[in-house]
Amino acid sequence: MKERHAREQKRIAAIVAGTASLLLAGAVLWLLHAPPRATAAIGGPFRLPASNGQIIDSRSFPGRFRLLYFGYTHCQDICPTTLDALAGALKLLGHDADRVQPLFVTVDPGRDTPMVLQTYLAKFSPQLVGLTGTPQQIAAIERAFHVTSIVHGTATGYDIDHSAVLYLMSPDGRFVAPIRAGTTAAAMAATLARYLS
Amino acid sequence: MPDAPILPRTTSGRLPACQSCIPRRRRCAVTVLAALALGSSLILPRAGRADPPVTVLNSWFRYIIPQVPAGGYMTLKNTSSQPMVLTGASSAACGMLTLHRTETSGGVDRMVPVAAVTVPAHGTFRFVEGGYHMMCMNPVMHIGQTVTVTLTFADGSRVPAPFVVYGVSGPSGSAPNGAATGTKMKMPM
Numbered sequence: 001m002k003e004r005h006a007r008e009q010k011r012i013a014a015i016v017a018g019t020a021s022l023l024l025a026g027a028v029l030w031l032l033h034a035p036p037r038a039t040a041a042i043g044g045p046f047r048l049p050a051s052n053g054q055i056i057d058s059r060s061f062p063g064r065f066r067l068l069y070f071g072y073t074h075c076q077d078i079c080p081t082t083l084d085a086l087a088g089a090l091k092l093l094g095h096d097a098d099r100v101q102p103l104f105v106t107v108d109p110g111r112d113t114p115m116v117l118q119t120y121l122a123k124f125s126p127q128l129v130g131l132t133g134t135p136q137q138i139a140a141i142e143r144a145f146h147v148t149s150i151v152h153g154t155a156t157g158y159d160i161d162h163s164a165v166l167y168l169m170s171p172d173g174r175f176v177a178p179i180r181a182g183t184t185a186a187a188m189a190a191t192l193a194r195y196l197s
Numbered sequence: 198m199p200d201a202p203i204l205p206r207t208t209s210g211r212l213p214a215c216q217s218c219i220p221r222r223r224r225c226a227v228t229v230l231a232a233l234a235l236g237s238s239l240i241l242p243r244a245g246r247a248d249p250p251v252t253v254l255n256s257w258f259r260y261i262i263p264q265v266p267a268g269g270y271m272t273l274k275n276t277s278s279q280p281m282v283l284t285g286a287s288s289a290a291c292g293m294l295t296l297h298r299t300e301t302s303g304g305v306d307r308m309v310p311v312a313a314v315t316v317p318a319h320g321t322f323r324f325v326e327g328g329y330h331m332m333c334m335n336p337v338m339h340i341g342q343t344v345t346v347t348l349t350f351a352d353g354s355r356v357p358a359p360f361v362v363y364g365v366s367g368p369s370g371s372a373p374n375g376a377a378t379g380t381k382m383k384m385p386m
Contacts, residue, residue, distance in 0.1 A: 076266040076333075077299045078306045080259055081326040084365050116264060123261050123365045148305050156293055156334050161307035181306060182299075182327045 042167065042175035044144035048105075048137055051117035051130035056103070058173055065100040065196060066169045069181065070147045070162055072108035073120045078164070078182050080124075086166070087125035088185025089192060096196045097127070100168075105131045107149040107162045109138045168195060250277030251316060253348065253358035260338055260362050267338070269294070269331030269346065269360060270324045270367075275316040282351035283314045283322075288360075290344035292335030299327055308332075313351065326367070338362045 047057040054060075069086065071079035083104065090097040104121055106112035109132045112120075117130030132138070142149055150161040166179040168191075179191050256271035275281045286294045296311040314329065316322040324330050331346075338344050340362050348356045361368070 073261075073265045075306075075308065076259075076268040077297065077308065077330045078301075078327055080261060080268065080365055084367070087365075119262050120265060150305075150307075154310060156295065156332075159308045161305050164301050164304055164306040182301070 042145060043169055043173060044141075046131075046137075046141045046144065048131040048133040048141065049114050051104075051114050051121055051128075051132075053114065053118075056129065056131055061101040063171050064098075065171060065176070067100050067102045067179070067192070068105055068145065068167045068169065069102070070105045070107050070142065070145070070149070071181075072106050072160055072162070073112050073116060074108060074157075075160070075162075082166070082181040082183075083121070083124045083128070085183060085185045085188055087128070089188035090125055090127055092185060092189035093192060093196065096193060099196045100192060102128050103131055104128055105138075105141060107138065107142065107147070107160050109133055109135055168192070170195075249350070249354040249356045250279070251275050251281050251283075251348070251350065251354075251356055253356060255368070256346070256358050256360045257368055258333060258336070258338065258344070258360050258362050259365060259367050260336055260340055261365055263336060267291070267333040267336040267362075268326070269333055270326065271331075271358065271360070272324070273314075273316045273322045273348075275318060275320055275322075278318045280318050281316045283316065283348055284312070284351050285349040286331055286346055287349070288333065288344060288346040290336065290338045291333035291346075292337075293332075294334065294346065295332050296329070297332050298329045301327075340364045 043058075045058045047055060050056040067086070069082060071082070073079070086102055090100075090102065093100075102125070104117065106117065112130070112132050114130070114132055117132060121128040121130050131141075133141075141147075145167055147163045148161065149163070151158050152161070164181040166181060166188075168176045168179060170176050176195055177191060179188055252274045254272040254274060256269070258267045258269050260267045269286075273281075273283065283296070286296065288294050296314060298309045298311050300307050300309050311329065314322055322329075342362045343359045344362060346358050346360050348358060350356070
């Protein structure tokens with residue numbers, strides 16, 4: 001009787017140990033193969049008024065990559081330099097440019113109305129679409145994309161520090177690659193071509 | 198102010214042919230133009246002073262739309278053996294015109310106001326995209342135009358400089374970040 005009980009206990013212990021090691025192995029495998037959290041967490045749903053008079057959301061432009069740049073029209077140096085390079089990159093990409101929708105998201109919704117964005121962006125490329133919204137909506141999309149924007153007053157009004165990066169998102173809304181702002185049209189086109197063609 | 202020598206005499210009668218061929222109105226216009234030419238030759242470039250040792254090269258504005266500031270870029274060349282300190286700029290085409298620098302740190306671009314910029318002795322200082330630049334707050338200009346910017350230096354000298362107005366692509370097409378401006382001239386769009 002006692003002997004049988006001991007055998008039973010051994011068997012239970014073996015099953016528990018086996019299950020535990022399987023679970024542990026599974027966890028290790030999952031950790032190794034799961035996508036890094038940092039990339040998985042960039043981006044998210046949004047729904048904002050656009051420069052083309054429409055409402056654009058994260059599902060607009062189905063089947064296309066999206067390239068988001070956060071900036072503002074009163075930024076007189078790095079934003080137009082970057083937008084000009086972006087327009088140049090789209091030209092260099094030729095037909096591949098049709099596979100990506102560039103979006104300029106303002107960090108200055110107070111001054112950048114859909115109308116201002118429309119006249120401003122048209123000077124760079126007809127492909128560019130600008131997004132604006134209420135300060136709350138802009139704060140939400142900035143959070144989703146981990147964008148830093150800090151307003152500080154100046155003698156002439158205010159400037160806004162903002163993230164120096166463009167976000168390439170896949171057609172299904174996953175973050176694909178960052179592109180540095182202020183880079184050349186050729187460098188931007190080369191990065192984009194790796195993913196679009 | 199003495200009469201310019203080219204003016205036809207109106208009273209002496211020594212130039213009867215001229216008097217008869219130039220109508221009175223036109224003579225008046227000629228007088229005004231001559232006076233202006235004489236006046237500007239006295240007042241305009243560096244009246245009475247030594248030439249300022251700073252020359253301004255490749256100077257241009259990126260003009261987008263009137264509602265947003267235009268960025269100004271240039272190369273300053275100091276031909277003297279003393280450093281020259283740029284302390285400000287002004288232009289009738291800008292409203293307020295200020296010196297700035299784009300600074301990138303920790304993945305964030307920020308615009309930093311700049312109080313002064315030192316052009317080293319026998320050296321150059323470049324205002325380029327993504328770096329030092331001028332902010333033309335309320336641009337009143339059009340593409341293809343040349344507007345005058347007056348640079349003020351710490352020693353009190355004032356240097357007027359012509360700035361060419363370009364569209365979004367600037368003088369060199371899709372200019373790379375900080376690349377030499379004005380190397381590949383292109384007609385403004």
